[in-house]
Amino acid sequence: MNVSMRQLRAFLAVAGHRHFRRAADALHLTQPAVSRLIADLEAELDVRLFDRSTREVVPTEAGRYLEQALSRVLDELDGVLAHARALADPLRGRVRIAAVPTLSAALVPLGIARCAKDHPSLEILLRDQTQAQVLDAVRGGEVDFGLSVEPATAEEFDTETILRDPFRFVCREDHPLASRSAVAWKALAHEDLVLLDHASGSRRLIDTAFASRGIPVNVTLEVGHPHTAFRMVEAGLGVTVTPALSLDAMRPGLVALRLNPEVHREVTLVRRRARSLSPPAQTAWDTFRDAALTLA
Template sequence: MNVTLRQLRIFVSVARHGSFSRAGDEIGLTQSAVSRGVRELEGELGLRLMDRTTRDVQLTGAGLNLQATAARLLTDLDGALREIREIGEQRRGRVVVAASPTVSARLMPVCLALCEVRYPFVSLVLRDDVQQDVIARVRSGEADFGVIIGPFESEDLIVEDVMRDSFVLICRSDHPLAARTEVDWQALSGIKLVMLDRTSGSRPVIDRLMRQRGVDVHIVQELAQSATVFGLVEAGVGLSVLPSLSLPLPADASLVAIPLVPRGERTIARVRRRARSLSPAADAVWSLVGEWRDGKPVLVPPGKGP
């Protein structure tokens, strides 16, 4: 027996419409092709499935039995094929995202968890790097896209802001400024500061804000990692200005974080090559990052995590 899907689809359409011509209109075949498909199916089965008159089409007992089964099987098959196509074309693949340190530590873990829930066939690989290396990975194609600190502009890259992050003063709990609910930037003039170095995407933003606020800067140490900055501040080497995403403070540290005013902000931006389109899998993760709002990424619902 050599029954084809084409024959079954023709039969189910004729049975549903009770007409060869209307079935032909639905599936894009001529009436004669539809009639031939039904005859071929009947020949393969050795049964008459339809009684034809000049006015309508009536199913035989065998035809009625086949209609119910064939319609259900075709519906299940179409659903399965649609699901496989979505997995194969849009939801499967390896995606490499490069991100700046605070973004990698505070935002990307949630993105990774959410990706596993929404796109279980996508393998998301995170590369945490200083900003200049993130941009280099994106430009070289080593990373599908990056998440960086803005503002940032480049003719060869597409840069889209996704959220904002403010800055805070980090000091010991016994420092005179620690009792304040907020600290003016100008209060930092002449105070020893322990800062992130210039490989950080935040540093140019902080420098610009200090110039705008007229701060007389006295930097005594420049470091690559927020964790090291916390250690030096706790040791009494100086105070620091860090983005809010650097929080929380170390649990065993006698440190406090105080908002700086007027409010100064950096942007978190997603960046990709202008001349290259993203794969369907990478585009899905790109959209996930775009869902971040107000400094808070969309969280995995309780009990829905991997």
């Protein structure tokens, strides 16, 4: 059938107003134009839709059925089209992101707060996950983009480094190294180390920093989050090397010192290679980049 949206909307207008002229006024058309649309629709369907008199227009049985069915279908269609239009609005929509724990606790709140202030119609959904889970979620299209430590397999993704986050040495105030202004990596050779486990993107970089300098390490505890490492250090179970962004969770009685030479991890926005972001996701991506500049 060759039925147009103009014909269907003209039919609903006439059925609703029970009058051709009032329907024409509502549609901003002339009465002959509306009459022609109805006549063409009836011819296409091969059924009479209205009983006409000089005083009123009344839908036939077929017309009443079509009016009820079309009202529901066109409402759903309008909803679908409105949703499609919203997806193209860079300032409105839902954005799904995944972030590693040290960023979820530091950079992500700042980015979400800035989105809420500058773009209140953006809804940010966060997954707080390990490095491997963040990359898997991006790879599988479960999230629009991720915030991670520089991925070891960067060729799989399109990435943008937004911040260089230095590592810091953390110990108790009564530790022999606590009074120094900075600590050399080689000074940690005989320390009991409490480090993030290998699910963390930072652990690979910490291990590389020790190995590249030929420094033997004694890892006594591996934990999943810097907050846990700080509690272990507080209990006298060792010292830790942690990203500077995690220091907000550091407890009283602990000291954070620069490491010499300074080693950084690159905080990276990650998305699927050769896949464009939706306009709302691009707005969120840009907002998180700007938030990182504030931290820097």
